[in-house]
Amino acid sequence: xxxxxxxxxxxxxxxxxxxxxxxxxxxxxxxxxxxxxxxxxxxxxxxxxxxxxxxxxxxxxxxxxxxxxxxxxxxxxxxxxxxxxxxxxxxxxxxxxxxxxxxxxxxxxxxxxxxxxxxxxxxxxxxxxxxxxxxxxxxxxxxxxxxxxxxxxxxxxxxxxxxxxxxxxxxxxxxxxxxxxxxxxxxxxxxxxxxxxxxxxxxxxxxxxxxxxxx
Amino acid sequence: xxxxxxxxxxxxxxxxxxxxxxxxxxxxxxxxxxxxxxxxxxxxxxxxxxxxxxxxxxxxxxxxxxxxxxxxxxxxxxxxxxxxxxxxxxxxxxxxxxxxxxxxxxxxxxxxxxxxxxxxxxxxxxxxxxxxxxxxxxxxxxxxxxxxxxxxxxxxxxxxxxxxxxxxxxxxxxxxxxxxxxxxxxxxxxxxxxxxxxxxxxxxxxxxxxxxxxx
Numbered sequence: 001x002x003x004x005x006x007x008x009x010x011x012x013x014x015x016x017x018x019x020x021x022x023x024x025x026x027x028x029x030x031x032x033x034x035x036x037x038x039x040x041x042x043x044x045x046x047x048x049x050x051x052x053x054x055x056x057x058x059x060x061x062x063x064x065x066x067x068x069x070x071x072x073x074x075x076x077x078x079x080x081x082x083x084x085x086x087x088x089x090x091x092x093x094x095x096x097x098x099x100x101x102x103x104x105x106x107x108x109x110x111x112x113x114x115x116x117x118x119x120x121x122x123x124x125x126x127x128x129x130x131x132x133x134x135x136x137x138x139x140x141x142x143x144x145x146x147x148x149x150x151x152x153x154x155x156x157x158x159x160x161x162x163x164x165x166x167x168x169x170x171x172x173x174x175x176x177x178x179x180x181x182x183x184x185x186x187x188x189x190x191x192x193x194x195x196x197x198x199x200x201x202x203x204x205x206x207x208x209x210x211x212x213x214x215x
Numbered sequence: 216x217x218x219x220x221x222x223x224x225x226x227x228x229x230x231x232x233x234x235x236x237x238x239x240x241x242x243x244x245x246x247x248x249x250x251x252x253x254x255x256x257x258x259x260x261x262x263x264x265x266x267x268x269x270x271x272x273x274x275x276x277x278x279x280x281x282x283x284x285x286x287x288x289x290x291x292x293x294x295x296x297x298x299x300x301x302x303x304x305x306x307x308x309x310x311x312x313x314x315x316x317x318x319x320x321x322x323x324x325x326x327x328x329x330x331x332x333x334x335x336x337x338x339x340x341x342x343x344x345x346x347x348x349x350x351x352x353x354x355x356x357x358x359x360x361x362x363x364x365x366x367x368x369x370x371x372x373x374x375x376x377x378x379x380x381x382x383x384x385x386x387x388x389x390x391x392x393x394x395x396x397x398x399x400x401x402x403x404x405x406x407x408x409x410x411x412x413x414x415x416x417x418x419x420x421x422x423x424x425x426x427x428x429x430x
Binding site: 088 | 263272276282283284287302303305307310314317320322327331337348356359360363
């Protein structure tokens with residue numbers, strides 16, 4: 001498989017973790033957000049959404065949207081499971097994952113920050129405040145959910161790895177990078193520390209990518 | 216079942232459609248966004264995410280995040296299917312649904328518009344321009360996807376109803392409400408016109424809700 005990825009994209013980071021967890025062999029095709037390579041003709045033909053990541057299967061099918069890709073990987077490669085079996089539990093895990101994928105991350109995407117800077121003439125300070133605001137809003141609720149559902153503060157739901165953890169680790173990395181105050185989220189911090197020690201997460205880290213440091 | 220809903224919330228609108236499509240009996244419990252009832256203690260205890268909608272099952276389990284709720288309904292009530300069976304096709308439908316649920320709608324949520332108005336002192340004109348910008352960005356890619364995958368311009372994927380349609384109709388209603396220029400999206404307009412004629416969609420429309428017109 002080929003993964004169109006950008007080292008700093010946290011949606012791509014999620015998919016890299018999922019691929020590693022599932023033990024899928026894949027090649028990274030780096031695309032630069034800042035150079036707008038994701039808006040160039042050849043990539044846009046592959047993925048009309050013009051966002052990263054996209055996964056190209058060995059048969060040439062191209063999948064977009066990180067959560068859809070992770071669900072696909074979980075359906076095709078059954079072990080280890082990224083969603084529990086009972087529907088209510090699956091819903092709980094998806095709900096935590098989507099609270100990040102829908103309600104935190106899209107607000108802090110590079111294209112949104114660029115809009116704030118360029119079209120709304122916001123200062124770097126105002127942009128950073130925006131960034132931290134949406135992480136804090138999202139983490140308050142995610143902390144409450146994880147405190148209820150994590151049984152050993154190693155994973156978001158119960159005591160096994162799920163799609164919620166795959167979304168949490170990249171979001172926590174972003175929170176640290178933007179110097180968010182994360183002292184109020186002890187459960188999320190404990191879970192993230194554990195996740196960051198797992199080989200599948202270590203190998204997916206932005207700094208370990210072939211395009212690390214690229215603009 | 217009980218659905219905590221706000222008539223104008225397009226995420227609640229999605230879930231209302233899904234419940235109607237599946238023929239599930241449910242009671243609407245109206246919560247006002249503008250009066251911040253979704254941030255009040257009793258609701259926050261039920262749904263720590265503090266967002267609408269939330270679905271309370273007859274056993275008292277509470278589910279949040281519209282896409283997670285729709286996936287749950289599809290797993291528990293098998294007919295009619297909201298996702299095709301083959302994994303690649305499921306991924307394509309989820310990808311379209313999530314392109315709305317992650318990359319359009321969260322940017323135009325009331326809480327985000329309030330931030331723009333109050334904290335960034337943006338004019339109504341600038342807020343409306345923001346709103347239209349993200350719909351246009353998202354619809355450009357969704358139009359390309361739907362033009363490829365819709366076989367009769369009645370549904371987003373193939374020629375049967377899916378989760379992608381359930382996300383499209385409320386987003387198109389918002390696009391019209393904010394007077395977005397939708398002339399460039401003929402496939403999305405044709406699909407939406409068809410969807411709007413279906414009883415499950417008609418009954419879920421904001422104007423048909425018990426709290427229609429409420430602040």
